[in-house]
Amino acid sequence: MLLSTKxxxxxxxxxxxxxxxxxxxxxIRDISKREGISKNYIExxxxxxxxxxxxxxxxxxxGGYLLISQPRRIKIGDVVRALEGPIAxxxxxxxxxxxxxxxxxxxxxxxxxxxxxxxxxxEVLDSTTLEGLCREGMKLSKHRLAHxxxxxx
Amino acid sequence: MLLSTKxxxxxxxxxxxxxxxxxxxxxIRDISKREGISKNYIExxxxxxxxxxxxxxxxxxxGGYLLISQPRRIKIGDVVRALEGPIAxxxxxxxxxxxxxxxxxxxxxxxxxxxxxxxxxxEVLDSTTLEGLCREGMKLSKHRLAHxxxxxx
DNA sequence: ACAAATCTGACTAATTTTGTCAAGTATAAA
DNA sequence: TTTATACTTGACAAAATTAGTCAGATTTGT
Numbered sequence: 528m529l530l531s532t533k534x535x536x537x538x539x540x541x542x543x544x545x546x547x548x549x550x551x552x553x554x555i556r557d558i559s560k561r562e563g564i565s566k567n568y569i570e571x572x573x574x575x576x577x578x579x580x581x582x583x584x585x586x587x588x589x590g591g592y593l594l595i596s597q598p599r600r601i602k603i604g605d606v607v608r609a610l611e612g613p614i615a616x617x618x619x620x621x622x623x624x625x626x627x628x629x630x631x632x633x634x635x636x637x638x639x640x641x642x643x644x645x646x647x648x649x650e651v652l653d654s655t656t657l658e659g660l661c662r663e664g665m666k667l668s669k670h671r672l673a674h675x676x677x678x679x680x
Numbered sequence: 681m682l683l684s685t686k687x688x689x690x691x692x693x694x695x696x697x698x699x700x701x702x703x704x705x706x707x708i709r710d711i712s713k714r715e716g717i718s719k720n721y722i723e724x725x726x727x728x729x730x731x732x733x734x735x736x737x738x739x740x741x742x743g744g745y746l747l748i749s750q751p752r753r754i755k756i757g758d759v760v761r762a763l764e765g766p767i768a769x770x771x772x773x774x775x776x777x778x779x780x781x782x783x784x785x786x787x788x789x790x791x792x793x794x795x796x797x798x799x800x801x802x803e804v805l806d807s808t809t810l811e812g813l814c815r816e817g818m819k820l821s822k823h824r825l826a827h828x829x830x831x832x833x
Numbered sequence: 834a835c836a837a838a839t840c841t842g843a844c845t846a847a848t849t850t851t852g853t854c855a856a857g858t859a860t861a862a863a
Numbered sequence: 864t865t866t867a868t869a870c871t872t873g874a875c876a877a878a879a880t881t882a883g884t885c886a887g888a889t890t891t892g893t
Contacts, residue, residue: 529682529769529801531881538790554838567882570840587891588837603793616682636817637691640756644804648682651797662791684850707869719851740860741868840889848878858871
């Protein structure tokens with residue numbers, strides 16, 4: 528599996544923030560209820576998203592989290608990479624430490640394959656934005672509901 | 681990371697068999713030396729590849745393993761799936777057990793995204809064969825060596 | 834002051850990964 | 864027929880990662 532629940536849940540939470548974009552700070556408690564993800568775990572995910580400057584927090588009562596940029600400026604690739612680290616087919620394409628380094632890299636046919644795959648993955652993730660998902664979601668729910676929002680994510 | 685060392689090493693070993701295709705059974709001992717992967721671990725990988733009917737074994741002295749089909753008939757996707765199980769972006773796209781099942785699946789925008797990504801990944805893996813890699817490898821080594829084989833993989 | 838919310842770090846159970854090891858079985862060659 | 868070679872199987876285990884939980888501190892609006 529390419530993504531762990533960190534990536535999966537994190538993207539869900541970010542989409543939740545995108546859906547409520549412009550409505551002021553959204554609390555973890557609300558997101559937790561809507562998404563069925565534990566408050567504590569969301570806090571952990573939001574630490575990473577905050578460090579990556581994708582969200583910001585407002586403390587105190589009526590506080591919560593907001594997207595730093597507009598949903599159309601936030602690529603799913605940015606979100607996933609903030610949560611999971613660099614996305615790659617195998618380690619040698621995105622070496623994290625010295626033991627990932629491979630001395631054959633420059634002449635290795637498999638490196639070429641894994642690199643091509645890695646690029647394709649990131650291409651797909653970077654060609655979708657939070658806004659794009661919101662729009663697709665609205666289309667989906669129009670078929671089922673009288674009013675388009677809120678839709679299931 | 682999409683693949684663990686099971687997938688990485690397994691593909692390396694299969695490419696090694698492809699390079700020596702037509703030369704009779706290749707022993708694990710030889711592959712182990714060439715690829716720098718422990719004999720015991722290769723044995724484990726080959727159990728899966730044999731069950732998937734990608735390789736067959738010949739016992740006794742001068743025994744070893746052979747590809748069942750021609751290198752051009754073996755897609756990297758087949759190899760990877762034999763070693764790692766179904767390849768997917770996240771679990772809900774390829775549910776392995778009941779807890780992976782998601783009741784929102786039919787109306788979920790994220791499912792659409794993860795499915796699209798999963799399809800793209802398998803597309804890349806299935807568009808490359810062992811023979812294709814052999815050819816690319818020969819091209820690479822021609823630039824460095826007087827004779828094209830054996831090349832580094 | 835109080836309550837609502839974020840923030841931080843420590844902790845942990847479960848699972849997966851990445852192997853090792855030992856004791857077989859099958860078979861070709863001497 | 865003996866023997867060495869090589870595959871075969873299953874058990875075991877250390878290390879890393881995953882998927883969280885928990886306690887407590889901090890901030891701030893009312």
